[in-house]
Amino acid sequence: MSVNSPPAVYQDVFSTLSHQGFKNITRRLSKLPKSHRNMASIIEAFSMEENDYLNLHFLKFKSDSGKPSGRAQVEETNSLRARALSELAPLRHLTSDHPPRDAVSVDSAPLLCEILTFIVEIANIRVIAISILIELCVKHNNSYIEASVETLERSIDKIEPFCNNPVLGKYAEVILCEQRLLFHLLQLNERIRRYDYFSSAFFMYQCKSDINHWRKLTQPQPTDNAKPEETAETSTWTTLWNSLSESIYPGRTNYSSPPLLQWAAFFFKALCTKLTIYFEKQIRDREAQLPQGKLKQYWNQLNTEFLNNLHHFVKRPFVRNIAIYHYNNNHDPDDIHDFGFQIKHGGEDASKTDTLTTIYCLPSNSKYSSPGFIIESLKFIHIQLDTLEVEPKSLYDVANDQSYWFASIDGVAKNFLVATFRGHITPQVETAADDLWRHILKDLRLKGAFDQMQAVCV
Structure with missing residues (x-):
């Protein structure tokens, strides 16, 4: 031509x-x-x-x-x-x-x-x-x-x-x-x-x-x-x-x-x-409406489903390990209601997140000897953070610039299991950050328990 x-x-x-x-x-x-x-x-x-x-x-x-x-x-x-x-x-x-x-x-x-x-x-x-x-x-x-x-x-x-x-x-x-x-x-x-x-x-x-x-x-x-x-x-x-x-x-x-x-x-x-603001408000409002016994029952069901999905997720080749964090906004060791919603990475955000506290660290090669690790580590009503690692963590790991942070939103987030993940990505995978986020969205869906909680909350 x-x-x-x-x-x-x-x-x-x-x-x-x-x-x-x-x-x-x-x-x-x-x-x-x-x-x-x-x-x-x-x-x-x-x-x-x-x-x-x-x-x-x-x-x-x-x-x-x-x-x-x-x-x-x-x-x-x-x-x-x-x-x-x-x-x-x-x-x-x-x-x-x-x-x-x-x-x-x-x-x-x-x-x-x-x-x-x-x-x-x-x-x-x-x-x-x-x-x-x-x-x-x-x-x-x-x-x-x-x-x-x-x-x-x-x-x-x-x-x-x-x-x-x-x-x-x-x-x-x-x-x-x-x-x-x-x-x-x-x-x-x-x-x-x-x-x-x-x-x-x-x-x-x-x-x-x-x-x-x-x-x-x-x-x-x-x-x-x-x-x-x-x-x-x-x-x-x-x-x-x-x-x-x-x-x-x-x-x-x-x-x-x-x-x-x-x-x-x-x-x-x-x-x-806008999503962040709505999310935090909905969590607070809906928690206040449920009796503690019913809330704890649904919480335990969610944890079980969460664990099953997590088993599948950590088998991904680009996931080295996952840490689950609780965002304690008021430095209150008994406060488990105010979960942070964050999808950030980088040093510029570190100063805003100095109260992130490790709750449980799960290596990707773990045999999961304790199936109830989330329930045991994160008691819904009487959590004792002082028995866990309480050293504040920032969002940015200086030693590893391949660290990415994501917020997993369970179901449609009208229930209350919210965790922030830190995934160490295999450097060879160029799109690892996007892949990790996509797979979190795909794999950490909590179907059954969410449906029950939604019926109560809506």
């Missing part, structure tokens, strides 16, 4: 779009033959709309109430969609028996149809996404967002086939990642609203993965010297959102995540904070 052939030019254009190279599109489109001028015009307009969307321009257009409405950008996006459909209709019926319009070859028609169909689908997605983001940023209308989640999920399904297209694949993958992140953020928001903490933890993991993947996909190409657009219209938003998230490409200055990605990262952090 010649570098100046239409397929090669289109491939270069959409690859450039995937790396935020919006300012370079016109120059690349100029390489197309004159017979493709209508397509070039549509793609150029598409590039401008995508740039405006990623820079959150729709938040600048105000309604009569003074709040952002997004109406102007929705109208522009719908106009682009209509242009693409108008161009698409005759191309679908273009055959060797019909003279090609504007000298567009019959061989080019399938590719042009694919590109136009892709633009139409993206336009549909943008209209949905703008409406959702307006609700999240301005109105906080959860009922509307709930109704939009299924629509958003269907739009994701429509984008996936384009990822295998050699011309559109790179940009389609970026759009797919972006839409999955928005979908998972909405799911996380809804799970938190319903106090569904276990599912929330799962979607926290999904959101974090999506954000990292999106950043990786949209890194500016090293050979591309163009800088992001810096106009008077976007500078305020760029400055604002740059303050909320780290640079997408720390090795090079003047490159940063698009404002949309930075907003998503900020919203994700806000939801995690």
